[in-house]
Amino acid sequence: MESENIDFYNLGFEFIETKHMFLSRYKNGEWDEGKIIPFGPIEISPGACVLNYGQGIFEGMKALEAKTGDIVLFRPEKNAERLNESAKRMLMPTFDEQQFVEVVKEVVRANKEYVPPYDSGGALYIRPVLIGSGPILGVAPAEEYTFIIFTVPVGPYFPEGFKAIDLEISKKYTRAAPGGTGFAKTCCNYAPTMLPAKETKAKGFAQIIYLDASEMEYIDEVGTANFFTLIDNKLATPALKGTILPGITRKSVLTLAEQKLGLKVEERDISYKELFEESCTEAFCTGTAAVITPIGSVSLEDKKRVFNNGEPGEVTKKLYDFLTGIQRMEREDEFGWVVIV
Ligand SMILES: *Cc1c(COP(=O)(O)O)cnc(C)c1O
Numbered sequence: 001m002e003s004e005n006i007d008f009y010n011l012g013f014e015f016i017e018t019k020h021m022f023l024s025r026y027k028n029g030e031w032d033e034g035k036i037i038p039f040g041p042i043e044i045s046p047g048a049c050v051l052n053y054g055q056g057i058f059e060g061m062k063a064l065e066a067k068t069g070d071i072v073l074f075r076p077e078k079n080a081e082r083l084n085e086s087a088k089r090m091l092m093p094t095f096d097e098q099q100f101v102e103v104v105k106e107v108v109r110a111n112k113e114y115v116p117p118y119d120s121g122g123a124l125y126i127r128p129v130l131i132g133s134g135p136i137l138g139v140a141p142a143e144e145y146t147f148i149i150f151t152v153p154v155g156p157y158f159p160e161g162f163k164a165i166d167l168e169i170s171k172k173y174t175r176a177a178p179g180g181t182g183f184a185k186t187c188c189n190y191a192p193t194m195l196p197a198k199e200t201k202a203k204g205f206a207q208i209i210y211l212d213a214s215e216m217e218y219i220d221e222v223g224t225a226n227f228f229t230l231i232d233n234k235l236a237t238p239a240l241k242g243t244i245l246p247g248i249t250r251k252s253v254l255t256l257a258e259q260k261l262g263l264k265v266e267e268r269d270i271s272y273k274e275l276f277e278e279s280c281t282e283a284f285c286t287g288t289a290a291v292i293t294p295i296g297s298v299s300l301e302d303k304k305r306v307f308n309n310g311e312p313g314e315v316t317k318k319l320y321d322f323l324t325g326i327q328r329m330e331r332e333d334e335f336g337w338v339v340i341v
Helices: 049-053 076-089 097-110 191-202 248-259 272-276 314-327
Strands: 020-027 035-038 056-058 061-065 071-074 123-132 145-154 165-169 207-211 219-222 226-231 234-238 264-268 280-287 291-300 303-306 338-340
Touching: 020 097, 035 097, 049 123, 056 076, 071 097, 076 097, 076 123, 076 248, 097 123, 097 145, 191 207, 219 226, 219 234, 226 248, 226 272, 234 248, 248 264, 248 280, 248 291, 248 314, 272 280, 272 291, 272 303, 280 314, 291 314
Parallel strands: 165 207, 165 291, 234 264
Antiparallel strands: 020 035, 020 145, 056 123, 061 071, 061 123, 071 338, 123 145, 207 219, 226 234, 226 280, 280 291, 291 303
């Protein structure tokens, strides 16, 4: 879509085409130099490994217009690192991490006119996607790969202000099992979550809280966001044990809670039962898309726990202000997280 036809003040999270994308191909054991090309369809063999066996991984990032007018990224080197962790699990070639950050910047510059203005609260969402594009018949990794980075302008996650969401704890579905691919941002982890999400939305919930697949007792994640809760005034989040996606927002929130709010933080097993105790006073989830989303209530079958009358908690609000303040350069970037495009 032409950028002059976009109403940047009323964007949601729909797919909107921008002008350019990055494309690089891997063949005979090496990546080509890659280039920025017009956004558009790519040709792919029906035998492509990604189409038949799901050999694909992705990342999610945002370019923001900061208060200063600069276009900025948030810890992009962490996305580069994680893409390669996902690649290794899926037997895919890795991509040079410094080059990753450089080409992400190039794609953003090429689509600069699509970065929503600072006062709209929107962002240019960046989607790097790496797929096994070579044909293969037996279940084995492809020999050829395609790496694409495209962008989509998106609106603020909270168009009507900072609002809490209601979640359902599922005892029916799981997301990732020990020994599986939960820690990797692989395409095959997401299609199976669409049915549970649809069912819970039909019941009026925003998303599912997934429990661990072995005991159905400990919290793993919230759909595509990491989970946090304040218990006895300590901030707890599930420990990374291979079934949880190591969120960059999660990592940043742990740092902010400890160093800026002086909170004790814990990465541990959290039983869903703890959420129903009085000592548990706040809960929220984190992600590039969700930023920090307060959780107003959690429900399991006919049991419901409401936090703080369904309003965002104090710690949740403070963390949101710190994180978004740093991301938009309204606060000092003392951890060196912001990268100017
Ligand atoms: C991407 C993702 C997250 C959030 O990670 P961020 O790096 O904070 O964006 C959390 N859980 C899942 C399952 C994800 O795919």
